[in-house]
Amino acid sequence: MIRVSVVGATGYAGIELVRLLYSHPKVELVHLVSQSFAEQPISDIYPNFKGLLDKACSQLDIDKIAKESDVVFTSLPHGISNQVIPALYERGKKVIDLSGDFRYKSAEVYEKWYGIRHMSPDMLQASVYGLPELHRDEIKTARLIGNPGCYPTCAILGLAPLVKQGLIDLNSIIIDAKSGATGAGREPSQALHFCEVDENIKAYKVATHRHTSEIEQELSILAQREVALSFTPHLLPVKRGILSTIYANLKKSLTFGDVYSLYSEFYAGEPFITLHQEGSLPEIKHVNGSNNCHIGFVVDRRTNRIIVVAAIDNLIKGAGGQAVQNMNILFDLDETTGLRNPGWYL
């Protein structure tokens, strides 16, 4: 059994990770760290665990955690992860970080978009961007994983084959993304009050959302040149799920079949990527509850544009599920262990 601890277990991303780990056949949950709820049973905070996982949350004790765990997941606000991870890393632990702190190649880019100083810029070299579909080999031997953001996971997977093959105008990329409210985290605020979100939709952080830089980093690597794009997140009155509607101008005329073949080949053997046939498009209810990413497309000859629609569960493929997928790779397990279930649909 892999001994696993979770630091930041009671946020929405944290508890979803705990839920997935609880059902993972090779995992033993050792420490659930939560400063806010230390000493309280996790099942008092999340009563869905009552009678199943009544373990008490604990304070952060780096030495104890390091000693008793094989891998530590950190699900803390950015800037805070930074303060915990080096200590764990030094003690030789494998760390999978769900914050934005270790996703970047460049501390400058991080600092520009996050507006804070990076505390461990030297560790960015050691860290690997944990998107298995693009970086599986690097992940295998990594000890520090920057688990991708939810929006970036969806957008990058939706665009990678086109960008890699140079089939679209890189200046024309527009990502219009819609996310469930769990993406905003558990902390109460006026904007997340039920009566503000229900029966509403809004765009937010237009042209300034941090995830823009993460998407651009990965697409630039694929394109082998700088990519600048428009990314607009929207808040949906649903709990889970991201749907990204992605627009780009085609550099030459392509049929649906051409594009389908390209994606099929690019993602051949990928256990969590599903392509939709012509006439069918992903919806968030197809993926919610699963680690799957669904991708579909429409080639619009009238405007010579491709519209890609990609969907993930922001809490699973966009956070905890992908983190578990990374753990499976790190520990040489079948990558789908604990993650084989279909979405819920209902």
Place this chain on the structure above:
Amino acid sequence: MIRVSVVGATGYAGIELVRLLYSHPKVELVHLVSQSFAEQPISDIYPNFKGLLDKACSQLDIDKIAKESDVVFTSLPHGISNQVIPALYERGKKVIDLSGDFRYKSAEVYEKWYGIRHMSPDMLQASVYGLPELHRDEIKTARLIGNPGCYPTCAILGLAPLVKQGLIDLNSIIIDAKSGATGAGREPSQALHFCEVDENIKAYKVATHRHTSEIEQELSILAQREVALSFTPHLLPVKRGILSTIYANLKKSLTFGDVYSLYSEFYAGEPFITLHQEGSLPEIKHVNGSNNCHIGFVVDRRTNRIIVVAAIDNLIKGAGGQAVQNMNILFDLDETTGLRNPGWYL
């Protein structure tokens, strides 16, 4: 024109009242008091008013308000209303209070259920319980109205004819009520986070909710003896609306027709009461957006029980709309002025 000020204009009950007053043909809005948002245009807080009502909110200035207003609505947390109203009342203003502070005949009952001391127990004699269907004549000449709670409005209107006529066992009354989340107010909290309310329903304050005492007070007056009943509120994943499903044992065998006649007679001429014919029952979408109370019933011969279903919009007939109705009575306007619209349904 009636010069109107609202103290506590930016809570959910307050802003709904402002919305209703804005469309009222005989009202001039003078002061919108909000300590939290003083000096800010109301339309910055609630952008639905942009271009229509851009008036700035103001600090509480009792003298100014008293001088420049004919009537003041107070929509403040209980215990706080108490501190503002006597000052306004002394200055000769008419006051319609949306808190629980002036709904009671007895300071003891208030203090028992609210767990705080009543600051102006002597004013309870002057105040009138503002449910026009039961107390219209007293309202006409009152200067201080305790505007009824949302749950009590719905439950009392649903039960009044049966209780008044002595047709049910008064020990058997059970009110199972379901409310939209605006009823809990605007203040953010964990329990009101979108992701906690959405796709959920929960019972809360079972057997201890304050509104129990308000319902009991009014039914006791009608019955001319003490009534003790069970009241269970539930939080629904909707913004607006209360549906009360009310159970009581019949003291003698009655048909639907008997009950329908009883209610028709009791509520004859009431502009905001609508009865459903046999086979039809109220739903919150029938009343949301309106000041109407819909009532329907099923007589169950098998158990010799009557099930009454009553529905209101908690923010209108359960708060601001009823307050406007009371104002109309106080100023001798047609009682439906500004309140004639049907529910939205969609």
Place this chain on the structure above:
Amino acid sequence: MIRVSVVGATGYAGIELVRLLYSHPKVELVHLVSQSFAEQPISDIYPNFKGLLDKACSQLDIDKIAKESDVVFTSLPHGISNQVIPALYERGKKVIDLSGDFRYKSAEVYEKWYGIRHMSPDMLQASVYGLPELHRDEIKTARLIGNPGCYPTCAILGLAPLVKQGLIDLNSIIIDAKSGATGAGREPSQALHFCEVDENIKAYKVATHRHTSEIEQELSILAQREVALSFTPHLLPVKRGILSTIYANLKKSLTFGDVYSLYSEFYAGEPFITLHQEGSLPEIKHVNGSNNCHIGFVVDRRTNRIIVVAAIDNLIKGAGGQAVQNMNILFDLDETTGLRNPGWYL
């Protein structure tokens, strides 16, 4: 009083129109035509009207309607409107049609996008596209109004000033629109089952939705050249509201202030257009329940792109409210009569 009849009164667009007309101070509702519910009181179908409007629905009787009405609103499926309107028009009635049948200059365009033959192509010359902000003068003297589609209203209003002034690359326009489910109409279907829509979002009719052609027609007129654009509708788990997120490449560098001035001037005096200041963007809860269109924008210097966000209530400014606005113009009333209320927000 204007004597008004509604043909197709029990669909969602029809009943919302009836609701608005019910509260209109200059309107007398004469006939509510509904083949499906003929002889039944409208308040049996929509119990929100119980006790307020219990008028029975009637069969379609062109002669009677024409004789007893000053204006007729038709809210029928496209292709069907076509069969009723010429008969009304011939009898000298003013007609405001909510279907797509009389929105087009060119029968060819209609036939291409709607896939059916237009039955009265010659009447397209007489009809006026009923978007008052662009065609007020023509509307004044028209007798047949093609009331705009919901998506087009939102998109055209969001783009008109930029297109008119030639400030954007006309080949770069992308409209990513999100709509509430009332837009799909009242007819039950698998895709509109509560359990299919709730907690979901999906794109549909990507690159093929009929409203594309309507938007292109109006923008082409403004631009004085052919415009071809991408339009992607999405179905939201809400009842009402459209949010359009619109992307276009700027032809020259502009500041927020430049754009705000442009829009302010273009829409000067428009009673139903509201602009958001820098840092604020429209949300559907700002407009739902009102005839208002809110518009905001972000100028993204990094990509030299403008992102416009526009919001309307699809059932009001996107259908019945705009139809009433057109009626007000036709009958020389103040254009805001019966339409002055702010959105509901809650």
Place this chain on the structure above:
Amino acid sequence: MIRVSVVGATGYAGIELVRLLYSHPKVELVHLVSQSFAEQPISDIYPNFKGLLDKACSQLDIDKIAKESDVVFTSLPHGISNQVIPALYERGKKVIDLSGDFRYKSAEVYEKWYGIRHMSPDMLQASVYGLPELHRDEIKTARLIGNPGCYPTCAILGLAPLVKQGLIDLNSIIIDAKSGATGAGREPSQALHFCEVDENIKAYKVATHRHTSEIEQELSILAQREVALSFTPHLLPVKRGILSTIYANLKKSLTFGDVYSLYSEFYAGEPFITLHQEGSLPEIKHVNGSNNCHIGFVVDRRTNRIIVVAAIDNLIKGAGGQAVQNMNILFDLDETTGLRNPGWYL
């Protein structure tokens, strides 16, 4: 591996059962029968299965199914199950029926409440009511299981200990139940249109719902006398989950501790029953996604009444999950196999 077929695989209860069986470690899915979608891959109907379970649905072929399956789940409308099950039963198959057809001891009761003739009244003796917490021993040796209704599962589990111990007045039982819309099935109808259910709640089939008789049957067995009770179902604007708020008069004074002990003892060792401590009550988000039933209570001394709150996921413990639990018992597996996961909460 147990060879399993599902007849009626594409309804909401059917597909949820398929989802659970797909993840069951001892199950091989053999036939998915769906008359409506025969020959189509199940993943075309429910795209959440794309790439995971692309098996085609098949026509009903009793011989083939009987030959190739060890157990057959039937998820058909009542009255139809009746026509399939005897044929399967005769061929020696174990059958778990999710309809109401084999839940009754008495064909008369069934016929009275369902309003149709029972086609195989003689088989009611062979069938066992599949509520393991009450009938585990009978289930073990049964070949035909009448899998309980969703509302009855929740209500019976909530009341059983009190009724068995004779602690409540059996004439005083009131069950006010609230259910998600999946309980109404997949068939589109006006009443299940998104815009009719969203932002609404309604009571339906008040005093006449069929599940009343099922609850009364089981409570009467426990009480060893006839029980007649009030049961009111409500439709919630959520997909999943049932919350039952249950009222009964206590025959003698009890404390919370007394009741908690009673339930703890009654349900000792039950893997799917979870009790809430004083001050905590079940919510549907605690159980949705799991086979768990949560139960909490409030003893109200003021009215000498107990209020029990019980929650289940209507599609799991109220349908497919309980069916799998029954299968586990029938095949002598650990009863929790494939059902160990906690609820989703988010």
